[in-house]
Amino acid sequence: MNDPVAVIGAGPYGLSTAAHLRARGLPVRVFGVPMVSWREQMPAGMLLKSTPVASNIDAPQPGHTLLDYCHAVGGKRYESDWDIVPVETFSQYGLWFQERLVPDLEQVRVVAIDRRGGRFELKLDSGEQFTARAVVVASGLSGLAHLPREIAVAIPDGPSAAGPVSHSSQHHDLGRFTGRQVVVVGAGQSALESAVLLAEAGAASVRVVARGPRAVAFGAPPDRQPRLRPESPFGRAWSLYALSYHAVGFRRLPAPTRAYLVRRxxxxxxxxxxxxxxAGRVQVTQGQHISRVTVEGDGRPVMSLRGAGGRVGELAADHVLAATGYRMSVSALDFLGPELRSEVVTGAGGPWLDAGYRSSVPGLYFTGLPAAASFGPVMRFVCGTEYASPRLAQALTAAHG
Incomplete structure (x- = not known):
């Protein structure tokens, strides 16, 4: 049985999984542009929310952490919880990891995958076709950008970086908004940091519209974390500790509970x-429901808002930037053939996976964001590779090695 395992994606989860599979002696072919989302779909100047220790791509042997990269190339060492990692540094770390552990990465796109006779048939955009014993989907955020319906109706052709409404993933250079009025929709790190970067890039005005009832909030610095609670990559809390280190128990929760926890x-x-x-640079409108967004004849988007007590207002801008996150959908993974997609059992917003990350289709595995519905929110972050990659590699080796 000489067919390889195909790994789709070359971000942190794809590279980590491939490294672990290779360490177990399995033939592996890995496809994708290395760290492409981090290098092209994150705004220049962005800083990682996660601490250095939570930003390691897991490897099967020592010597490949973010700090190891810092030692190897010189310059600043990111090791303290007070150190803030630039996205450019993390991207270069990912490329360094790839060059050492996945040197034969194939920078081509997988356009079609079907399953016949217990094997997977793959077609590449180069025209090559081959057979694989198993497939690991580690395609990251690609194709999963989420736009709320009330915003999407204004742009039937979809969001566009050059149009009146876009998704935050469509911008690497926010300098194009210099002198313009921008409304950012969202209240998470992506929205708040994008708003700050827009203001610092010279936007005429920046306003965040936070749709939830709570005020815009920020986390506590390292010296203000609770002392009598266990440490986790995300801070000190029993819940975060459990979700980080006992993710397999997450699978046993009812589907509605899992979906709620992944969101919240x-x-x-x-x-x-x-x-x-x-503070002082970005205006905030919070506690408002967006009824709809329309595009006027001059191309300017206008947002209709409804607040407490039914008060209605409008907000006009030159551009609406939706920093509204990502939503897992198997149907969005169009490289999986229609019949194959229909065989994947889903629940709680993603494919149902067993303890080894295998889906309901024998030989088809998911890791990273698609695995969050089964293993919890830790799968949305780089540090989740430490939990996912060795377990997936062990299970796949036992079943297909």
């Missing part, structure tokens, strides 16, 4: 270090 835990809130940069 670790969000929406800004990083502690963002508070001072935000």
């Amino acid at each position: 835990v670790l969000g929406p809130k800004g990083a502690w270090w963002l508070r001072d940069r935000f």
